[in-house]
Amino acid sequence: xxxxxxxxxxxxxxxxxxxxxxxxxxxxxxxxxxxxxxxxxxxxxxxxxxxxxxxxxxxxxxxxxxxxxxxxxxxxxxxxxxxxxxxxxxxxxxxxxxxxxxxxxxxxxxxxxxxxxxxxxxxxxxxxxxxxxxxxxxxxxxxxxxxxxxxxxxxxxxxxxxxxxxxxxxxxxxxxxxxxxxxxxxxxxxxxxxxxxxxxxxxxxxxxxxxxxxxxxxxxxxxxxxxxxxxxxxxxxxxxxxxxxxxxxxxxxxxxxxxxxxxxxxxxxxxxxxxxxxxxxxxxxxxxxxxxxxxxxxxxxxxxxxxxxxxxxxxxxxxxxxxxxxxxxxxxxxxxxxxxxxxxxxxxxxxxxxxxxxxxxxxxxxxxxxxxxxxxxxxxxxxxxxxxxxxxxxxxxxxxxxxxxxxxxxxxxxxxxxxxxxxxxxxxxxxxxxxxxxxxxxxxxxxxxxxxxxxxxxxxxxxxxxxxxxxxxxxxxxxxxxxxxxxxxxxxxxxxxxxxx
Numbered sequence: 268x269x270x271x272x273x274x275x276x277x278x279x280x281x282x283x284x285x286x287x288x289x290x291x292x293x294x295x296x297x298x299x300x301x302x303x304x305x306x307x308x309x310x311x312x313x314x315x316x317x318x319x320x321x322x323x324x325x326x327x328x329x330x331x332x333x334x335x336x337x338x339x340x341x342x343x344x345x346x347x348x349x350x351x352x353x354x355x356x357x358x359x360x361x362x363x364x365x366x367x368x369x370x371x372x373x374x375x376x377x378x379x380x381x382x383x384x385x386x387x388x389x390x391x392x393x394x395x396x397x398x399x400x401x402x403x404x405x406x407x408x409x410x411x412x413x414x415x416x417x418x419x420x421x422x423x424x425x426x427x428x429x430x431x432x433x434x435x436x437x438x439x440x441x442x443x444x445x446x447x448x449x450x451x452x453x454x455x456x457x458x459x460x461x462x463x464x465x466x467x468x469x470x471x472x473x474x475x476x477x478x479x480x481x482x483x484x485x486x487x488x489x490x491x492x493x494x495x496x497x498x499x500x501x502x503x504x505x506x507x508x509x510x511x512x513x514x515x516x517x518x519x520x521x522x523x524x525x526x527x528x529x530x531x532x533x534x535x536x537x538x539x540x541x542x543x544x545x546x547x548x549x550x551x552x553x554x555x556x557x558x559x560x561x562x563x564x565x566x567x568x569x570x571x572x573x574x575x576x577x578x579x580x581x582x583x584x585x586x587x588x589x590x591x592x593x594x595x596x597x598x599x600x601x602x603x604x605x606x607x608x609x610x611x612x613x614x615x616x617x618x619x620x621x622x623x624x625x626x627x628x629x630x631x632x633x634x635x636x637x638x639x640x641x642x643x644x645x646x647x648x649x650x651x652x653x654x655x656x657x658x659x660x661x662x663x664x665x666x667x668x669x670x671x672x673x674x675x676x677x678x679x680x681x682x683x684x685x686x687x688x689x690x691x692x693x694x695x696x697x698x699x700x701x702x703x704x705x706x707x708x709x710x711x712x713x714x715x716x717x718x719x720x721x722x723x724x725x726x727x728x729x730x731x732x733x734x735x736x737x738x739x740x741x742x743x744x745x746x747x748x749x750x751x752x753x754x755x756x757x758x759x760x761x762x763x764x765x766x767x768x
Contacts, residue, residue, distance in 0.1 A: 291331030336686030386721030387588030417616035444582030447592030522554025528668020556586025663744035
């Protein structure tokens with residue numbers, strides 16, 4: 268139920284990209300005739316007869332559109348990515364082709380971009396102390412795979428803990444979240460199998476599906492009618508040409524979609540999965556730890572049985588402040604992956620201090636450390652999320668996503684406003700992530716805020732004040748469904764109602 272792009276804004280956005288494209292072709296013409304210096308990667312003269320390494324047209328967007336706002340990305344920070352960060356100042360004297368560092372550090376920038384949902388990315392506290400202790404005992408690296416000499420007792424402890432946390436029979440941990448998807452999906456499905464994938468699935472899921480060799484069909488984002496139609500067609504028609512039944516049908520979905528902030532309609536997906544006898548692969552990278560009354564993800568959020576999800580995948584890179592990923596499920600599934608997964612056979616084992624960071628943070632969330640800190644953080648994140656989203660809607664911004672999702676996309680639309688918003692916010696000591704094509708549809712550029720339990724109300728109020736000011740400056744308040752507080756009675760959750768502007 269996202270608010271649609273206003274027609275005038277959509278037209279102006281297309282016009283903006285059209286103007287940039289025209290000027291891009293003009294500048295490419297000038298570069299070709301040496302009127303303007305060409306700084307992009309090109310073949311040397313003596314290599315002209317070889318197969319070209321660089322495709323000029325494919326880099327057109329990078330040269331002429333992305334380069335104008337390149338300073339909005341890859342900003343180097345030099346502190347813990349907590350609620351506040353320190354950032355190295357850099358300048359460009361050639362329109363963002365290269366950057367130089369001034370030597371100055373910008374202090375205490377409110378961090379609204381990191382996936383530090385529960386605030387475990389910190390340099391003090393129980394997690395840091397435990398990781399430091401393990402570092403002195405085990406060292407930083409393992410230098411081997413799990414199947415050879417890299418299987419530590421800490422890895423075994425982590426996997427048992429994760430299985431208990433998820434409520435499944437068994438679990439396996441991997442050193443990289445992206446590779447957990449891209450290397451395990453090919454081990455589960457192959458030729459003669461069908462993958463039904465949400466159109467907004469993460470690149471790791473897309474890559475894993477392509478590497479598997481299975482047939483891939485896309486259903487509309489979170490649209491159960493679209494998914495059911497594909498399932499019906501798959502059952503009725505079978506494989507192309509031969510009409511044989513598919514060996515397996517695997518549904519790929521995410522818990523929280525990182526660009527939309529939407530939560531998967533999991534109860535309906537599970538109902539369809541059972542009805543049509545297919546398998547479900549759930550990617551909980553952004554939802555594990557960040558959703559549910561006990562922080563156990565989208566399954567906990569909807570109060571469902573973990574056994575209804577065949578493959579529960581997630582990462583340790585967000586809520587747990589560490590690195591790596593996991594897969595949980597039936598013992599037979601995990602035993603199979605230990606043998607046939609490329610990530611298990613060829614990838615180096617997880618670093619011991621990272622493993623200990625995860626163990627300590629998971630125990631904290633579960634309350635097994637003897638405190639209520641973990642539960643309090645889960646509740647604080649939920650409160651911050653609802654407060655921040657409500658305030659942005661009151662201001663008149665178009666906001667995507669579910670009310671309980673800590674990923675908050677604020678729509679910018681026009682290409683010139685992508686860079687302008689990031690720069691203006693940084694001037695006001697607020698660090699934000701701006702996103703444009705190809706990560707989003709070309710007319711749906713956005714700023715993406717990621718909330719954290721580490722954010723205090725004062726920090727959020729400061730950020731909201733600056734966002735409001737920049738929104739007026741750049742004219743970003745496009746919404747026609749502004750939430751208006753009714754001030755004639757005491758404040759509670761019912762004093763807000765949706766009104767047409």
